[in-house]
Amino acid sequence: LGGITKEPPMHIVHVAVEMAPIAKVGGLGDVVTSLSRAVKDLGHNVDIILPKYDCLNLSNVKYFQFHRSYSWGGTEIKVWFGKVEGLPVYFLEPQNGLFSAGCIYGCRNDGQRFGFFCHAALEFLLQSGFHPDILHCHDWSSAPVAWLFKEHYMHYGLSKARVVFTIHNLEFGAQLIGKAMLYSDKATTVSPTYSREVSGNPAIASHLQKFYGILNGIDPDIWDPYNDKFIPVSYTSDNVVEGKRAAKEALQQKLGLKRADLPMVGIITRLTHQKGIHLIKHAIWRTLERNGQVVLLGSAPDPRIQNDFVNLANQLHSSHGDRARLCLTYDEPLSHLIYAGSDFILVPSIFEPCGLTQLTAMRYGSIPVVRKTGGLHDTVFDVDHDKERARAFGLEPNGFNFDGADTAGVDYALNRAISAWYDGRDWFNFLCKGVMEQDWSWNRPALDYMELYRAARK
Ligand code: ADP
Structure with a gap:
């Protein structure tokens, strides 16, 4: 300045x-x-x-x-x-x-x-x-x-x-x-x-x-993987792989998930219509099908929706207890560990005025997978489709996105994301480093x- x-x-x-x-x-x-x-x-x-x-x-x-x-x-x-x-x-x-x-x-x-x-x-x-x-x-x-x-x-x-x-x-x-x-x-x-x-x-x-x-x-001091008491290893873009590996292990251990090197999808959200509830549910099942792990932290102001997720949690915890955990509460410290320990943060909103979770995700070197709406469209640039649009803002592509509000849309983005993780870890790690270096502060x-x-x- x-x-x-x-x-x-x-x-x-x-x-x-x-x-x-x-x-x-x-x-x-x-x-x-x-x-x-x-x-x-x-x-x-x-x-x-x-x-x-x-x-x-x-x-x-x-x-x-x-x-x-x-x-x-x-x-x-x-x-x-x-x-x-x-x-x-x-x-x-x-x-x-x-x-x-x-x-x-x-x-x-x-x-x-x-x-x-x-x-x-x-x-x-x-x-x-x-x-x-x-x-x-x-x-x-x-x-x-x-x-x-x-x-x-x-x-x-x-x-x-x-x-x-x-x-x-x-x-x-x-x-x-x-x-x-x-x-x-x-x-x-x-x-x-x-x-x-x-x-x-x-x-x-x-x-x-x-x-x-x-x-x-986002406030870079409040969200700072180099100085965050809720994650096990401080990291910057220089040691992002090491920092995120430690955070993923801590997250798996804390939530009782299998400690394995699997793609981790995190979801941190209010559970309301706006946030694409049917898409969230679908993505959980798709991630499990792709042998990934999924952690959802969210709570629903509407008791019917909360109940619905309690039932889903029971079902998932018995069928896929080692790979899925739904934490249906509001928990700020846990949110930090999820941002750090996830490979992907999913935000499939039906509409989203700005959205902060995708920005926080990037600050922690997690790759956003989002629906192209509102602020999600302005901040997440698809690695396959948005090179030029990103460069117009002086940025490199930083995530995966999709258009429709149907399950095919989520699949399209999520499948590419998970495949990229399995098929090209060096490239994926480079992407994580890159998103951490983008400035989404004020x-x-x-x-x-x-x-x-x-x-x-x-
Ligand atoms: P909205 O304002 O529509 O809820 P934003 O993405 O703008 O969505 O902001 C959501 C904020 O609330 C983020 O900082 C996110 O980390 C946090 N958050 C949402 N749900 C939870 C939760 N269950 N526990 C902790 N933090 C949460």
Whole structure:
């Protein structure tokens, strides 16, 4: 970044309902933390406002302390301060108990809870004399910031601020999202391909002039095979073969799988329709048929789907107990070991706004096998078909992909991937080394966001 001229620092405030690692449900939580860190590293000031859930993982909050309290919305709101991954976070704790529900999402009144939070966050900024340049809100859950700001707060002390709204997943709360699209100064979604895929959606179609697709990155410090307490041997692209071999053995041992040199397919996902459940199941069976091993780490918010997978797990563990393991929970440490110990990470999503798992996979030298949709299309370049497309981005091909949403599609990509593993280990190892050296961090996307923030202020 040495060549970039110094600009005056901007002050960005994120109003968000998820933040990794203390209150993370999905990619949104990762993005709030890692985008903020990247922007801060460019020399800007970033604050985050988060509900103080009773289920917060406070062991990852440093200097946690009472900050102040104020009255709003018929209740007292206590504000706590702490640092998470080096970022200043203000936690709002309304004394009406709205965030003492034991969970982040899943209450019948989620809309009301988060609407209250957004309004309380703006009130906090006003009463505390903050003058942010950018208010950045995310998905339906903090979408109300866009219109509450324009309707109430813009005319008072917060007049300097501009609102940037990011859609992480249009599936959720499209109605609220449309309103935030209207009221925000700039809007983004998390990959160029997804931005095109959703451009016809009525919530978005009339706002294309202020709508941009900016790819997510991953935080290279949080995901770092050279410095990861959850894997047995530190590695970089220089000793990727050795590092991954040790991780695979540790994974096999931990999960009670046969310790053998077999192709390992890892799947780390929420188990929902979006993620291609029928394709995931098919891929498990195909991998076993090809004498591979498969580990799935995932949990389903829908109890019927969870049950279905519990049954599948029972079936697989008795028929292929030495080669298949389904871990149907949320387990961050185990996810690290799977990223490191797998040869392939499978992401057969029906749609995928950006997707972080394929990026994390590559950081750990695992080869992504993905369906060509949204951000998966923008980040995974097929070794057989996408040489030119990759080179247009200055990259080498880095994985296997497929088009259709049927089992033939998965087979097409997965069979080529597993065959490559069996037939050309030197080539395969070279591919692993290559993907580790690709930069999927926030280096580039953070600059794109800064450009967007600046454009929002014009
Ligand atoms: P989404 O936000 O749609 O769930 P992303 O790919 O954007 O999908 O982000 C998913 C994130 O959650 C990744 O960091 C992934 O490693 C993590 N993750 C998903 N399921 C699990 C799980 N069961 N245990 C641990 N981490 C998980």
